[in-house]
Amino acid sequence: MPSIRIDVDRQYGVPLRDGYDYITDPERWPGYWPNLVRVAPGARWSAPGDVARLTMKLLGRATELEMTLVRIEPYRLVEYTSRQRGLPEARHERHFAESGAGLHYRIVIELEPRGGPRGWLDRLVVARAVERTARQTLDNLERRFSAR
Secondary structure, three states, X not given: OOOEEEEEEEEEOOOHHHHHHHHOOOOOHHHHOOXXXXXXXXXXXXXXXXXXXXXXXXXXXXXEEEEEEEEEEOOOEEEEEEEEOOOXXXXXXXXXXXXXXXXXXXXXXXXXXXXXXXXXXXXXXXXXXXXXXXXXXXXXXXXXXXXO
């Protein structure tokens, strides 16, 4: 089965550096990540190989995610992978660009559907839930940046 790709973006009226610094700070994640229950102590998120463990409410249940930072180009790109029990592994990209007087922020997520019947579940349910969460993230950031 081909991979699933989710691609959403938004323009914000904050400077690129301010937006990037806010979005990539693990201490800020609870303020805008939908369904985030907690970030485990000791999360590091500044160099390839850094790992952050989070608990999120996914598909109605608490799920632990292990995120591993793969690549970081400050103020331009963050790439990481996530693993979570009962769901397919995912590759994530976060793109940051200056656009006019603000930040253009883009979220890209690729999932490899699992084999068999679970692959259909990944395409029909998981992909929709991931896209909804990405769009909620953009909405939450809009509220946070507007309040600043």
